[in-house]
Amino acid sequence: MIPQALMLGISDDVAVALKPVAANQHLSGLHLTTIADIPAGHKLAVHAIESGQPVRKFNQIIGFAKQPIAVGEHVHTHNLVTANFERDYAIGVEARLTEFIPPAESASFHGILRADGRVATRNYVGILTTVNCSATVARRIAAHFTPQILNAYPNVDGVVAITHGTGCGMAEHDEPADLLRRVFAGYATHPNFAAVLLLGLGCETNQIEPLITLTGATGNLRTSTIQEAGGTASAIQAGITSAFEMLDQANLAIRTKLSASNLVVGLQCGGSDAYSGISANPALGAAVDILVRNGGTAILSETPEVYGAEHLLTRRSSRPEVAHRLIDRIHWWEEYTARHRGSIDNNPQPGNKTGGLTTILEKSLGAISKGGTTNLNEVYLYAEPVTEKGLVFMDSPGFDPVSATGQVASGANLICFTTGRGSVFGCKPTPSLKIASNTTLFNRMSDDMDLNCGTIIEGEETVQEAGARIFDEILRVASGQPTRSEIHGFGEEEFQPWLQGATL
CATH class of the missing domain: 2.30.130.110 (Archaeosine Trna-guanine Transglycosylase; Chain: A, domain 4)
Structure with a gap:
């Protein structure tokens, strides 16, 4: 019972x-x-x-x-x-050697191996805007490619317009500008994009040339500005022509059997409830442990949502400098929120509290369980390229679209998103797998949920059994099975870079 x-x-x-x-x-x-x-x-x-x-x-x-x-x-x-209290960081005392599965026995999926060695779980053509001023032109280009036209390209998942509300009216240098450029460089070179058109207005702060330098100017990247093209109509037509050429290139891709070590999974939780820390998050953590044992990578983020529980991560840090980088980010957030006359305990949100979560300390303890039990191997700034294997941390806000945007820019080729209250988030070009913490939510929003972990609460399976089930679903989604958010078409409007600086 x-x-x-x-x-x-x-x-x-x-x-x-x-x-x-x-x-x-x-x-x-x-x-x-x-x-x-x-x-x-x-x-x-x-x-x-x-x-x-x-x-x-x-x-x-x-x-x-x-x-x-x-x-x-x-x-x-x-x-x-909530109140301040001393945390025992005990750096590295719980770090352990990971027992890796031998390569001959490791899990696999059917992914896309790019010519330069990058591995994709999806195969999109991207129209990436450097500034809000080019958003409408990008959407018009993408809208041209109807399902009927795309039927001629069976190996392509679609043409995606990535638009946003910034790119100008900001300082040209320093960390806010560098952060924004990291996001665009990460998306422009993301393995799930077979090719990208980088589209600007022409006079914006977020100029194309510095982005090309950051990306390494690969052959999969094309550029255009509306001003140089001669205006809106000409830019749309030129973009459509470029997109057709990129589609021809993208359609050559085929899926092949690849090791699960090529998976980079971003970990998200949104619309959390008290069940999240009991069922969905620990189950996802169990799946992460399996992924890490298979040589893969998982990115834990949302720094305000590990606040007060960060000592549980520092204890698992593989090296002292990793722990110190995480502690530095925690202190940065304390100063950042104070500077803006805010409080980290403004999180949890009203929906979290209705679901039973009272303080950020409680929410954080449930949230970090998404990261499983293996060592923390590295800490990255927002949207920095992730190169380390195993469990890593990327600094980000707790707001899901901003955090997931950073993870995708860092190289995540799949997102696992737990929810207790119900979230409908997607993030093209990366598939987002939605995991419900309770059966009531799963039944009520079954059209949006991919997996149900309410089975743990009901005693039908253990955390480890649910984790194995999540890992199997990760492999299926990485092999091309569409998630519920992909079926609904989510993922273009949810692109949301972290804006730190003043709008000028």
């Missing part, structure tokens, strides 16, 4: 209600009686907690009691708050 409430750690002060629990209900497994209604996914105190005392879940601090909390009382935003 499924218990009504569950303690997740032996030193926990709270249990999580797995189903709604009414007031004055006796929970025999916890030897207590509730004194308030406890919504599903929310917390209840398993013993009396004094005001100011730390409150633990997952054997870790998730906040501090704002007032005395009685046994069986609902624990949430009305009586639990």
